[in-house]
Amino acid sequence: MAETINHLPSSMSNAINIQDLVVEFPGAHGGAVRALQGLSLSVAQGQVYGFLGPNGAGKTTTMHVLLGFIEATAGAARLFDEDVRQTIARRRIGYLPEHPDTYRFLTGRELLLMAGRLFGLSRTALNARTTELLALVGLETAADRRLATYSRGMLQRIGLAQALVNDPDLVILDEPASGFDPLGRIRIREIIVALRERGKTVFFSSHELSEVERVCDRVGILAAGRLVAEGRMAELVKAGESLEQYFIRVVS
Amino acid sequence: MIRILTLAWLVWLEMIRRKDIYVLLILLAAFLVTLMALNLFGLGQAVSYLKEIGLLLAWVCSWILAVSVSARQLPQEERQGTIFPLLAKPVSRAEVLLGKWLGAWVVTGAATLVFYVLLALMVALRGGGFGGVVLAQAWLLHLGLLAIITALGIAFSTRLHADAASALTYVVTLAAWLVMPRVPDLVLTARGVVQTGLMVIYYALPHLELFDLRRRLVYGWSPAPGAAVLLTLVYGLLMTAVFLTLGWLAYRNKRFTRGAML
Ligand SMILES: Nc1ncnc2c1ncn2[C@@H]1O[C@H](COP(=O)(O)OP(=O)(O)OP(=O)(O)O)[C@@H](O)[C@H]1O
Numbered sequence: 001m002a003e004t005i006n007h008l009p010s011s012m013s014n015a016i017n018i019q020d021l022v023v024e025f026p027g028a029h030g031g032a033v034r035a036l037q038g039l040s041l042s043v044a045q046g047q048v049y050g051f052l053g054p055n056g057a058g059k060t061t062t063m064h065v066l067l068g069f070i071e072a073t074a075g076a077a078r079l080f081d082e083d084v085r086q087t088i089a090r091r092r093i094g095y096l097p098e099h100p101d102t103y104r105f106l107t108g109r110e111l112l113l114m115a116g117r118l119f120g121l122s123r124t125a126l127n128a129r130t131t132e133l134l135a136l137v138g139l140e141t142a143a144d145r146r147l148a149t150y151s152r153g154m155l156q157r158i159g160l161a162q163a164l165v166n167d168p169d170l171v172i173l174d175e176p177a178s179g180f181d182p183l184g185r186i187r188i189r190e191i192i193v194a195l196r197e198r199g200k201t202v203f204f205s206s207h208e209l210s211e212v213e214r215v216c217d218r219v220g221i222l223a224a225g226r227l228v229a230e231g232r233m234a235e236l237v238k239a240g241e242s243l244e245q246y247f248i249r250v251v252s
Numbered sequence: 253m254i255r256i257l258t259l260a261w262l263v264w265l266e267m268i269r270r271k272d273i274y275v276l277l278i279l280l281a282a283f284l285v286t287l288m289a290l291n292l293f294g295l296g297q298a299v300s301y302l303k304e305i306g307l308l309l310a311w312v313c314s315w316i317l318a319v320s321v322s323a324r325q326l327p328q329e330e331r332q333g334t335i336f337p338l339l340a341k342p343v344s345r346a347e348v349l350l351g352k353w354l355g356a357w358v359v360t361g362a363a364t365l366v367f368y369v370l371l372a373l374m375v376a377l378r379g380g381g382f383g384g385v386v387l388a389q390a391w392l393l394h395l396g397l398l399a400i401i402t403a404l405g406i407a408f409s410t411r412l413h414a415d416a417a418s419a420l421t422y423v424v425t426l427a428a429w430l431v432m433p434r435v436p437d438l439v440l441t442a443r444g445v446v447q448t449g450l451m452v453i454y455y456a457l458p459h460l461e462l463f464d465l466r467r468r469l470v471y472g473w474s475p476a477p478g479a480a481v482l483l484t485l486v487y488g489l490l491m492t493a494v495f496l497t498l499g500w501l502a503y504r505n506k507r508f509t510r511g512a513m514l
């Protein structure tokens with residue numbers, strides 16, 4: 001089944017499909033906070049999609065719906081044509097959370113092994129994959145240390161590595177660049193570009209607009225739970241305007 | 253299955269890398285040694301005294317461990333935010349629940365085995381001994397009991413903080429332990445709604461007293477009939493399944509958002 005899907009041309013099924021999504025949280029005085037107000041969005045396979053918006057716009061909330069952490073109040077969301085409420089929808093996904101929280105009693109290597117086993121990877125495949133990923137994020141020397149001793153940026157790195165353990169077709173990254181040093185940021189950019197070259201889809205939120213400008217094919221800008229701008233990078237920012245200037249114009 | 257085992261392995265690994273379990277073990281050993289020292293000063297019936305108090309201590313330690321380990325699993329995942337990368341994998345909520353329960357059960361079951369072995373060693377040092385078969389039966393039934401307790405802890409913690417869930421598990425298990433054996437007498441004297449209520453309690457709450465073979469151990473009685481042990485274990489697993497199912501019903505649609513558990 002997975003094989004056939006993989007061989008479909010990328011236009012046939014989107015990596016992400018979101019239709020009229022509404023998410024409400026209980027608010028103060030019995031009211032409700034509407035984090036998403038009818039969001040519709042689709043991301044084609046093979047794209048690098050920048051998901052932008054001011055603090056509290058609803059970026060993390062959207063990702064949480066996509067990953068099945070919360071069920072939407074209304075609307076539908078699909079990943080590779082599977083309803084996000086199905087466990088199977090997460091088989092081809094990699095996810096880096098907003099906060100680099102992890103099992104602090106494990107070592108970096110153990111965390112990757114654990115993550116790989118949850119995807120049902122075989123032991124030999126997993127050992128090779130683990131070594132490869134540790135090198136990719138530059139953590140070879142810290143691999144056998146407890147995660148409790150990792151710095152914030154190192155936790156972010158190991159988080160990225162565990163997001164890639166199953167060689168996902170869609171990578172969802174919530175502010176991947178935060179916590180990284182300048183070299184780390186370059187590394188992140190290289191990883192994203194490499195993923196795109198292999199036909200993978202990357203959906204990531206970010207406040208680093210200059211980074212976004214460099215790597216994204218498309219961007220969507222969210223404000224107060226609604227999409228206020230969407231399109232190809234080249235179409236949105238024309239005539240000498242930077243993404244930052246554009247962002248400020250549409251958001252305010 | 254591999255996912256459930258992986259999650260259980262995680263619980264196990266965390267336990268053996270934390271200090272609590274060793275503290276409990278050392279405390280228990282210290283208590284037992286103190287008891288033995290007391291015996292040296294000439295208390296009568298030295299060995300059965302040691303057996304009785306030692307078993308009580310082992311039971312209390314294992315109870316505390318079962319409640320605290322099980323009730324803490326799910327809330328801790330949320331408080332530390334590790335539930336997010338976990339649920340982003342193709343792991344169902346049912347598998348999370350089962351993996352956590354299995355881990356908590358195996359950890360407490362193994363610790364209980366260590367408690368029993370420790371006690372048997374101490375008793376042997378005093379020149380006494382347990383019947384091997386009865387001791388094995390006692391541990392097996394203890395495992396059945398621990399399955400129920402850890403299932404309760406997991407079920408309560410699907411929607412509560414670790415503190416609240418463990419308090420509730422303590423109260424429910426203690427109530428079941430103390431009240432259930434008395435319910436039949438009460439039913440005879442009660443009438444109407446109270447009687448119905450008592451009947452409901454009698455069948456809904458687990459009969460923890462069934463799992464207790466301590467008197468056989470202390471007085472050196474012969475082993476319990478195998479069929480009875482087996483039936484009790486089946487009953488224990490059935491109760492465990494009921495509580496885990498209730499927990500799953502509460503857990504499957506839970507929204508995981510930041511701050512939900514604060
Ligand atoms: N559990 C919750 N209860 C109530 N409101 C919530 C909850 N989670 C999120 N919200 C609200 O939903 C809105 C969107 O939050 P979200 O975390 O999706 O923003 P974001 O775009 O990721 O912001 P940031 O750039 O700061 O990460 C905010 O107003 C937030 O306060």
Ligand SMILES: [Mg+2]
Nearest residue numbers: 059060098174
């Ligand atoms: Mg966010």
